[in-house]
Amino acid sequence: MAKSKAPRTGAYWLGQQGPGYPLVLSCRARIARNLEGLPFPISAGEEDLERSRGMVLEAVSRRVAEDRDWEVRFAEELSRNELEMMAEEHVTSASFADRVGGRAVAIGPADGRSVMVNEEDHVRIQAILPGAQFMKVWKAADDIDSRIETEVQYCFDQKVGYLTSCPSNVGTGLRVSAMLHLPALVITGEIGKTISALGQAGIYVRGLYGEGSGVAGNLFQISNRQTLGRTEEFIISNMDMIVRQVVDNERTARKMMLREDPLDLTDRVYRGLGVVERCRRVGYYEALELISLVKLGVDTEVLPVSEFNILEVGVGVGPYHLRELLGGEAGEEEVDRERSVHLRRTLDL
């Protein structure tokens, strides 16, 4: 793959391969915490937001970063494009950019660790790694949590555990997720059964950008729904087991496609490649669908295209990444045109 010229805000894992690649692209553990005695960010005034930001960043700097190279970004000092690019890379959540006052993010030295301050909760600790490494991301996030906790007093209730702004996070405050590429399950229509089974197992299924986002490019983010009444270890091992099952289903579906109707598979992926090669402008969602088809063709060795990481290419053609590449102020049409060019360049076509 040609070296992507797309700018990066800190998501080093995008181009890397981990266990379960190319079906499991990345995994994440996120811990939500709040500081005792201060209103949650949603109802906090400017002064309280400044106070909580100062306390959390101080704790991160003293206990987590120590002498290592953590970078702190204050939301109000970033451009709209920089904020949106961080969301496209999953360094911050999509809603982080909604309100900038009093918010910040501390980003670890190219290790997938970050601490978001004053988004929905005072503290949102995040660890992301390529592939399925659930225990590792949990340990990394848990370590940051324990370190911050030596400096601050968290809101904790003996009965319901760590208190969060939205009760959907109360208890452990732990949400663990995986980003999966499941084109064969979608094409064969089997994904319906998978989603239904996941729903019954207490697993959310969402699109590339989590809550409220549509599914595009056959990229699915799955995460635990319940955060209360389960231990962190249970949540982690359950997700690990569930991801293995989903990945098995995708592998089976790919084998079936190859065995039962190889012409259909070949036709689909070549059509995808054909559009990528010839298009002169392309929207984001269409591009994700095309990248997914081409990637399926590469994985099944049907297409003579060199290996690429779908997450890296997908994020690289995100509207804000392209806008940054074009100089910040480009209109939608210009972005769509650039996307078609950028896509061919990153895929070496």
Added chain:
Amino acid sequence: MRIAAAGSGGAMNIFCDECKKNIATVFLTKISGNEVSKVQLCEDCANRMEETTEAANLLAFLPQILSGLQSAEQEHLVEDVLSAELITCGLCGTSFNDFQKMGFLGCEGCYEAFGESLEGVLFDFQEATEHIGKIPGKASESARLRKRLVELERHLERQIAEEEYEAAAAVRDQIKEVEGKLELEAERGKE
């Protein structure tokens, strides 16, 4: 296995599924319940649909639970919910009604202020009401004991289910011991 026909075979359909006139540029995979379908739309239709469906999709999960609660036949339950809406947190001023609308609590005090009403929401959403995970390093001794107690009780249930009665008796003793310590802690707290 049957390969879904949409978009395969014959000429590739390039037109919008909705208006069938404009060229489709927006490609979506829709999940509704167990059904997954692909739709392709032109920009105009996509924008129009986004306005109607986004709002519906983005509604927080919590109000759904609460409206489910309200549809329950027992009248007193409806009354409970209605009176609960009026409760306001003394610390931050968030009302239960605000919480129902936004899905967010204003501060730690809301958990206590909304008490039972919130417990119902928690149970519906989390299918549990008690934390058994990590506790803060600085947490009180009783938090540790409570966690240990829940663990032991679960252990006991498992052993009874597996008819391991001797082991169960030993766990029962441990439970009594922890309960004793908890009482001591409670008394110490009162002093």
